Amino acid sequence: SGGEGIIGTWLxxxxxxxxxxxxxxxxxNIRDGAVDFPSFKRWLGQDxxxxxxxxxxxxxxxxxxxxxxxxxxxxxxxxGGMAALNDEIAWFKKEALxxxxxxxxxxxxxxxQDYCRFLESLLHPDVEYxxxxxxxxxxxxxYQESFAHCLEEGSGTPPELRDTCERWGNDDxxxxxxxxxxxxxxxxxxxxxxxxxKAEGTLLxxxxxxxxxxxxxxxxx
Ligand code: HMH
Numbered sequence: 001s002g003g004e005g006i007i008g009t010w011l012x013x014x015x016x017x018x019x020x021x022x023x024x025x026x027x028x029n030i031r032d033g034a035v036d037f038p039s040f041k042r043w044l045g046q047d048x049x050x051x052x053x054x055x056x057x058x059x060x061x062x063x064x065x066x067x068x069x070x071x072x073x074x075x076x077x078x079x080g081g082m083a084a085l086n087d088e089i090a091w092f093k094k095e096a097l098x099x100x101x102x103x104x105x106x107x108x109x110x111x112x113q114d115y116c117r118f119l120e121s122l123l124h125p126d127v128e129y130x131x132x133x134x135x136x137x138x139x140x141x142x143y144q145e146s147f148a149h150c151l152e153e154g155s156g157t158p159p160e161l162r163d164t165c166e167r168w169g170n171d172d173x174x175x176x177x178x179x180x181x182x183x184x185x186x187x188x189x190x191x192x193x194x195x196x197x198k199a200e201g202t203l204l205x206x207x208x209x210x211x212x213x214x215x216x217x218x219x220x221x
Contacts, residue, residue, distance in 0.1 A: 005185035007137070010200055014207070021207045022145040024214040030165070031149060033156035039217040040161065041099050045106040046216055048092040051085060053116040054139075056123060058082050061136055064129035071186070074133075077179045081140070084176070091167060111212040118209055122202075130187040134199040137180040138206045143168040144177045 004012075011018055026043065029035040058081055065074045096103045108116070122132050147169035150157045157165055167173075188196055 005181075006188040006196070007134075007181055007185050010203060014204065017204065017207050021142045021210040021214075023149065024146070024211060026214045026217045027146045027149060030157055030161055031152075031155045033158050035158070035161065037099075039219065041101055042219050043214075043217040044092070044095060044099060044164075045101050045103065046109060046112050046213070048089075048096070048103055049106060049108045049112055050115065050213070051088050051092065053119055055082075055085055057119045057132075058085060058136070060123040061129075061132045064125075064127075064132050068129040069183075069187075071183075074183050077176070077183060078136075080176060081136070081180075084173075088167070095164070109216050111209070111216045115209040115213055118205060128191075128195050128198070130184070130191045130195050131199045131202050133180070133187055134184045135202050135206055137177065137184045138203050139210075140173075140180060141177045142207070142210045144173050148174065 026035070026039065030040075058078065062075065062078050062082065065078055069075070093103065095101075121127075122135055147165040147167070149155070149169075150161070150165040151169045184199075188199060191199070
């Protein structure tokens with residue numbers, strides 16, 4: 001492959017699938033100022049639960065990096081992601097007050113449970129660092145691309161939702177996602193075919209879970 005890396009190749013190959021996750025109707029509605037607030041509140045409550053389950057995943061990823069990476073700076077990038085999660089949890093609590101959401105009484109919906117169980121399956125020491133870092137990149141990138149879209153010129157995102165969009169759509173979060181992508185690409189370049197196949201499958205699973213997660217905001221489940 002050329003300068004686009006393995007991930008670039010995969011993004012081209014699975015473009016429609018990727019767009020399904022990053023240009024979901026929930027996001028397009030936010031961008032068009034057409035979001036209904038009950039949907040937004042449902043998403044917010046469910047995402048708080050997801051982010052709490054994301055912490056052990058990142059902890060396991062940190063262990064895998066410490067064990068298997070030959071570049072020390074990987075640890076710092078992942079640790080930065082962990083620190084961001086700490087801020088995020090505090091932010092969810094603040095935001096829940098603003099929207100009058102009782103976080104302690106939120107029941108995880110099926111799509112959320114499925115996604116959290118999938119994250120849990122990646123904790124196992126047998127899951128390669130390359131596979132886990134690829135998953136981490138795509139999990140973060142979907143939110144970055146989705147919410148950055150709501151901040152682009154000409155978007156009609158309601159002012160009450162700008163803070164949410166900026167949390168994941170800001171430039172620093174974008175740079176952080178680029179760092180993750182570089183790490184994942186470097187690992188993928190030197191991986192065996194077997195591990196590369198697993199990483200590609202994992203990327204597709206993540207996209208599927210992300211779409212199902214956005215779908216929860218409709219509240220039919
Ligand atoms: C469902 N995917 C989901 N929630 C998040 N907060 C992120 C990705 C990014 O951190």
